[in-house]
Amino acid sequence: GTGISYSEYLVLKYLKENGEKSEYEIIIDGLDQRNISSAISYLIAKNLIKSTERKKTTYIVTDEAMGYLKDGFPEEKLYKYLKNAGRAKLSDIKTMFKDCFGIALSNLAKYGIKPVNGELIYRDTRLLDYVEDLKKGINEIISGSVPDAGIIDFLKKRNLIREKTNIDRIISINENGLKVLSGYTGNQYSGQLTSEMITSGSYKNIVFRPYDLNMRPEEASGGGLHPLTQLIRNIRRIFTEMGFTEMHGHFIEYTAWNMDMLFIPQDHPARDLQDTFYLDSDRLPEFENPEIIDLVKNVHENGYKSYSGWNYKWSEEEGKKIIMRTHTTVNTIRYLYNNRNPPQYIFSIEKVFRHESVDWKHLSELYQIEGAVYARDANLSTLKWLLREFYSRLGFNKIRLIPSYYPYTEPSMDVVVEINGKEVELGGSGIFRPEVTGPIGLKYPVLAFGLGLERLAMIYYGLTDIRDIYNSDIEWLKNYKIRLY
Numbered sequence: 001g002t003g004i005s006y007s008e009y010l011v012l013k014y015l016k017e018n019g020e021k022s023e024y025e026i027i028i029d030g031l032d033q034r035n036i037s038s039a040i041s042y043l044i045a046k047n048l049i050k051s052t053e054r055k056k057t058t059y060i061v062t063d064e065a066m067g068y069l070k071d072g073f074p075e076e077k078l079y080k081y082l083k084n085a086g087r088a089k090l091s092d093i094k095t096m097f098k099d100c101f102g103i104a105l106s107n108l109a110k111y112g113i114k115p116v117n118g119e120l121i122y123r124d125t126r127l128l129d130y131v132e133d134l135k136k137g138i139n140e141i142i143s144g145s146v147p148d149a150g151i152i153d154f155l156k157k158r159n160l161i162r163e164k165t166n167i168d169r170i171i172s173i174n175e176n177g178l179k180v181l182s183g184y185t186g187n188q189y190s191g192q193l194t195s196e197m198i199t200s201g202s203y204k205n206i207v208f209r210p211y212d213l214n215m216r217p218e219e220a221s222g223g224g225l226h227p228l229t230q231l232i233r234n235i236r237r238i239f240t241e242m243g244f245t246e247m248h249g250h251f252i253e254y255t256a257w258n259m260d261m262l263f264i265p266q267d268h269p270a271r272d273l274q275d276t277f278y279l280d281s282d283r284l285p286e287f288e289n290p291e292i293i294d295l296v297k298n299v300h301e302n303g304y305k306s307y308s309g310w311n312y313k314w315s316e317e318e319g320k321k322i323i324m325r326t327h328t329t330v331n332t333i334r335y336l337y338n339n340r341n342p343p344q345y346i347f348s349i350e351k352v353f354r355h356e357s358v359d360w361k362h363l364s365e366l367y368q369i370e371g372a373v374y375a376r377d378a379n380l381s382t383l384k385w386l387l388r389e390f391y392s393r394l395g396f397n398k399i400r401l402i403p404s405y406y407p408y409t410e411p412s413m414d415v416v417v418e419i420n421g422k423e424v425e426l427g428g429s430g431i432f433r434p435e436v437t438g439p440i441g442l443k444y445p446v447l448a449f450g451l452g453l454e455r456l457a458m459i460y461y462g463l464t465d466i467r468d469i470y471n472s473d474i475e476w477l478k479n480y481k482i483r484l485y
């Protein structure tokens with residue numbers, strides 16, 4: 001005979017008592033939705049219940065629609081504006097409405113308000129009523145009911161809602177089911193074969209559930225690379241494709257390398273305890289390249305060729321303090337010190353540390369994308385091209401280069417970009433000063449840049465808070481989307 005499991009028994013009993021039901025209506029104590037669904041599938045396969053499938057359409061409200069609900073439809077805003085002003089020039093409306101201009105204008109035209117001689121003139125129409133109907137429709141969908149077909153159609157055309165179809169099973173117990181239910185003793189069936197059943201031989205009296213090869217398994221989400229790791233890999237690939245070699249450095253540095261070799265004076269504010277993490281250590285590593293001590297002392301105190309230097313007494317003790325590196329430009333200077341044959345095209349994507357308070361656009365531990373070109377014909381145009389090329393290969397074309405200052409570059413440029421409507425600095429760049437390159441024997445220009453990775457990731461992944469990158473919010477990690485501007 002046909003054995004049934006306890007959950008199948010419960011479902012049969014429920015159907016006998018409650019009559020025809022939609023699968024999703026059924027609530028049984030002790031069974032969750034998955035148990036119920038799987039029991040139903042088995043009962044259908046065993047021909048103990050009757051089932052008809054019904055397509056059920058539901059709608060999902062898009063972010064755009066939610067925005068309109070909150071701030072008004074573009075055409076509604078334009079209409080209200082017109083109502084107030086009487087008339088308005090298209091060019092003025094365009095500046096006022098920006099991205100929404102086209103949508104506002106075309107939808108207003110449907111209500112008979114069309115541009116004449118570059119102008120819109122107010123006319124009383126039923127537009128506001130219709131907009132109210134649309135808002136009502138959206139609210140209905142949000143609350144789980146279904147608005148009129150006309151409204152649905154319109155909302156779909158404007159991409160304000162998305163359609164989703166579910167299959168709903170309408171089930172009821174059949175004659176076989178009633179028979180099996182009345183004969184159910186609770187021990188005719190087992191889903192699992194145990195070693196005990198084999199040794200005792202009891203398996204011979206047990207009806208086993210057949211495998212249902214059509215059953216859909218639970219959806220499993222696999223592991224994946226963190227979005228930041230993916231971005232790092234992308235950037236590494238881009239620089240590699242452009243002929244750059246990756247260099248690697250250390251988290252911990254002597255200030256002599258991190259700062260002095262880059263001609264940063266010892267009283268520079270960035271060296272302050274407030275900005276830099278200094279390390280206390282009685283186990284100092286041996287100082288690499290002790291010859292740089294004299295070299296930096298000389299250039300800081302006396303300058304290089306016609307450049308005057310900083311005119312102060314350089315302190316070796318200060319230079320031998322150890323810190324968490326504040327930038328990866330230290331990687332560049334060390335690499336070039338050890339590889340003085342041109343040309344060099346180098347980059348690194350590594351962490352830096354800053355004694356900084358953390359907020360929506362600041363981290364105290366962040367990645368820098370560092371790069372440099374040491375080549376005979378390198379010039380500022382090359383650097384500008386390089387920065388724009390790099391960002392555009394990432395799919396990002398809207399950057400601005402503005403004049404800036406760093407003690408080790410002249411000229412210097414910052415890369416800025418708009419995030420959340422505010423201009424945010426993405427990084428610095430410039431051409432190394434002769435005081436940096438001269439004393440270590442570099443004879444051609446060195447173009448250098450240091451760019452923030454996480455701020456780029458914000459734009460790339462559409463985040464409004466930089467801290468979200470390091471938030472282990474699994475939902476975000478599963479659902480993030482890449483936004484290319």
Ligand code: PHE
Pocket residue numbers: 326327328329406409412427428429430448449450451
């Ligand atoms: N090191 C600078 C910073 O950390 C960026 C920079 C790199 C500027 C190279 C000029 C040249 O902000």
